[in-house]
Amino acid sequence: MSxxxxxxxxSKGALAEPTLSFLKGCGLKVWKPNPRQYTGAIPxxxxxxxxxxxxxxxxxKVADGTAELGITGLDVVYEYGDExxxxxxxDLEYGHCRLLVAVPExxxxxxxxxxxxxxxxxxxxxxxxxxxxxxxxxxxxxxxxHEQGIHHFSLVRADGAIEAAPTLGYADIVVDLTQTGTxxxxxxxxxIPDGVILSSQAxxxxxxxxxxxxxxxxxxxxxxxxxxxxxxxxxxxFNVIANIPGESADEIAEKVTQNPITTGLxxxxxxxxxxxxxxxWFSVTVIVRDRQLLSAVExxxxxxxxxxxxxxxxxxxxxxxxxxERLQETLAALS
Amino acid sequence: MxxxxxxxxxxxDERLTLLISRLHTHLQRxxxxxxxxxxxxxxxxxxxxxxxxxxxxxxxxxxxxxQLALRPxxxxxxxxxYIQTHPDGKAVIRWQFNGSxxxxxxxxxxxxxxxxxxxxxLFGMQDAVLADAEIISLATxxxxxxxxxxxxxxxxxxxGLVRALLATYELDSRTERLxxxxxxxxxxxxxxxxxxxxxxDRYVSVQDPALQHDDTGQTAHEDARRMLDVMLDATERGATxxxxxxxxxxxxxxxxxxxxxxxxxxxxAVTHIHRFVTIHGSLDAVYNNFEETTxxxxxxxxxxxxxxxxxxxxxxTGQDVQIDINTGLARDWNYYSGMVFELVDSxxxxxxxxxxxxxxxxxxxxxxxxVPAVGFAYDIDAVxxxxxYTQGSSGKIFNMVSTTGNHTHTFAWADALRGxxxxxxxxxxxxxxxxxxxxTETNATFGDQTAQTPEQLIAIIQGxxxx
Numbered sequence: 045m046s047x048x049x050x051x052x053x054x055s056k057g058a059l060a061e062p063t064l065s066f067l068k069g070c071g072l073k074v075w076k077p078n079p080r081q082y083t084g085a086i087p088x089x090x091x092x093x094x095x096x097x098x099x100x101x102x103x104x105k106v107a108d109g110t111a112e113l114g115i116t117g118l119d120v121v122y123e124y125g126d127e128x129x130x131x132x133x134x135d136l137e138y139g140h141c142r143l144l145v146a147v148p149e150x151x152x153x154x155x156x157x158x159x160x161x162x163x164x165x166x167x168x169x170x171x172x173x174x175x176x177x178x179x180x181x182x183x184x185x186x187x188x189x190h191e192q193g194i195h196h197f198s199l200v201r202a203d204g205a206i207e208a209a210p211t212l213g214y215a216d217i218v219v220d221l222t223q224t225g226t227x228x229x230x231x232x233x234x235x236i237p238d239g240v241i242l243s244s245q246a247x248x249x250x251x252x253x254x255x256x257x258x259x260x261x262x263x264x265x266x267x268x269x270x271x272x273x274x275x276x277x278x279x280x281x282f283n284v285i286a287n288i289p290g291e292s293a294d295e296i297a298e299k300v301t302q303n304p305i306t307t308g309l310x311x312x313x314x315x316x317x318x319x320x321x322x323x324x325w326f327s328v329t330v331i332v333r334d335r336q337l338l339s340a341v342e343x344x345x346x347x348x349x350x351x352x353x354x355x356x357x358x359x360x361x362x363x364x365x366x367x368x369e370r371l372q373e374t375l376a377a378l379s
Numbered sequence: 380m381x382x383x384x385x386x387x388x389x390x391x392d393e394r395l396t397l398l399i400s401r402l403h404t405h406l407q408r409x410x411x412x413x414x415x416x417x418x419x420x421x422x423x424x425x426x427x428x429x430x431x432x433x434x435x436x437x438x439x440x441x442x443x444x445x446q447l448a449l450r451p452x453x454x455x456x457x458x459x460x461y462i463q464t465h466p467d468g469k470a471v472i473r474w475q476f477n478g479s480x481x482x483x484x485x486x487x488x489x490x491x492x493x494x495x496x497x498x499x500x501l502f503g504m505q506d507a508v509l510a511d512a513e514i515i516s517l518a519t520x521x522x523x524x525x526x527x528x529x530x531x532x533x534x535x536x537x538x539g540l541v542r543a544l545l546a547t548y549e550l551d552s553r554t555e556r557l558x559x560x561x562x563x564x565x566x567x568x569x570x571x572x573x574x575x576x577x578x579x580d581r582y583v584s585v586q587d588p589a590l591q592h593d594d595t596g597q598t599a600h601e602d603a604r605r606m607l608d609v610m611l612d613a614t615e616r617g618a619t620x621x622x623x624x625x626x627x628x629x630x631x632x633x634x635x636x637x638x639x640x641x642x643x644x645x646x647x648a649v650t651h652i653h654r655f656v657t658i659h660g661s662l663d664a665v666y667n668n669f670e671e672t673t674x675x676x677x678x679x680x681x682x683x684x685x686x687x688x689x690x691x692x693x694x695x696t697g698q699d700v701q702i703d704i705n706t707g708l709a710r711d712w713n714y715y716s717g718m719v720f721e722l723v724d725s726x727x728x729x730x731x732x733x734x735x736x737x738x739x740x741x742x743x744x745x746x747x748x749x750v751p752a753v754g755f756a757y758d759i760d761a762v763x764x765x766x767x768y769t770q771g772s773s774g775k776i777f778n779m780v781s782t783t784g785n786h787t788h789t790f791a792w793a794d795a796l797r798g799x800x801x802x803x804x805x806x807x808x809x810x811x812x813x814x815x816x817x818x819t820e821t822n823a824t825f826g827d828q829t830a831q832t833p834e835q836l837i838a839i840i841q842g843x844x845x846x
Binding site: 147148150151152153155156158159162163165166167168169172173174176190193195196198210213215216217 | 423426434435446552553556560578581582584620621622623625627628629631632635
């Protein structure tokens, strides 16, 4: 047990900058002495040090206990993780991508994984060779292909330009990571609808032994998860303030709460507005879901609302962090 | 404290060695000679011949450009050895194997990659009835007589009968594979004929709108020539073909179309097979139901042989051993061609082993002859958990300690006892375990009795063991 905790963050690649932005948005700004250094700290939590590593190494460092916590891609955890890794938060809502099976677009006879299974058998029976699959993600690919009933395949391990493998002729199909699918299409490949192995995003992971045995770590993690959950929840809401004329706060409350989208998390806050007009005005403050913002504004207008102001919430702290609660249940089951 | 687990491990090792040795003797008495095969072979041997399940768990690796595999079982290796040593395929050969086999099960974390297996293969015997009964009987008596497991039941199926039924529908290999892969699931009620047809429909479906409609909205189904044009056009656009040719793609597309047109026939086949694999009841009732299944003469001949094998097996094993018929028992249908069986504990459902007939495997492995072959293998780990035999005197180790520090005498006493077939380990003076023999320059003491000569000591030990 130690008073200091280390979290490993991606040093480069698609997750590096978004991770720093995400933490900053959570009030966990990372301090880095200089851009070339591989260590840093998160000053808002005492004793929380930072180490920067490649995404794959984030998993290794957490698994071997060099660091207690890490942020990396879920795809990388599935590929390189082991039983020493616990996924604490599976979706930090950035770094979205999919690990999927893609085949040459000229394969017009292939529309599902069943077709690929059939072709693998055909190749074995007629050409006495395996279906060749180019991928970096050998573990995930192997498991997925077997689960789909495809057993006659050889994995061709490659670290870059995987999409080009079928064109270059050293593979028949690919298992690769894609964000938008553009690179797949540009290389004249097509996705297989039921060939999505994993929908991945950034996730928070922890070392199992440390989580089970280190109360200092748990306390720091509680603070982190409180702000992470509050920040992630905050992004889904808008704070809406509208002025509505009426006889009393009760009358306004009745009108506003008649529509479920303007009832807020607990209920609207209503306060009198002291102005020069003869009419009595009330200021109504309510939290609404981002996707319901326009409907909420429309409704408030329909009950006399005016001068409607809306701004995004940064944090919504609930009674306690749901993620932390889930983690405690997981740890209780493991101990 | 550290002593306990290591002693247990040693004990298990002793039991394992003894079990393998006794099974070896059991098979040897039936004429099965021990044969050695390689642990590492070219992966192609197993990739081409073994069933999907074995391939899925095959432990492969690459070495200087060669794809190699650790042996997942003995059968394919035995076949290869038979072809090398008896290329004419006429010799009747009985071989037995034991040793480690290797599985890489992607679904299991912390798995044991290495599993102990023992079994036997019988090649070249033309009388299939006799050969099948011999193998099942040997496998069963190995458990009942050697290991003391008396709760074993024999579950017997017949892949050849299923294949004979399927042959009457003249299905393509893809559809046959779909049905055979689902055989066990159909027999246990986990999969219905409708489920299988849903899988079939997914396979033959074409969702690409470019292939379904032409310019006038007429379906491509109705105009095969236009469909072909669409496909040729689509494949011409891109240079990226993987390792396939345009003809491969077009041929497969046409194959799918033809298959879709045979949906009713396939549905009939699935329903027929479902009815066949869900027949249950007493042996006679089951046989009568089978008789009514089809009039196909090949099926009738196989059924007749199977019945004779089971009747013979009944005579060989006696009435105490339960025999269940399960036509949904698929095992690795890829290379089994006839009778298949499993040895299962009737109380715990533990699977102790299994086997079957694989007449086509010799041809698949590369020889141009048909060789009748049948075999089985035990899952030794499963057998070991239930084997109840005692270790016997040969497993007992006597610990000899010199009380005077004069080891010349100790060696002499130990040699004499070892010469009489006893196991003796020399220990330091501080040793405090069981079965201690204390030796001085003039005598030896075992328990409370003292002997002046090795002969007397042997008599004392044998006297105590017979008590």
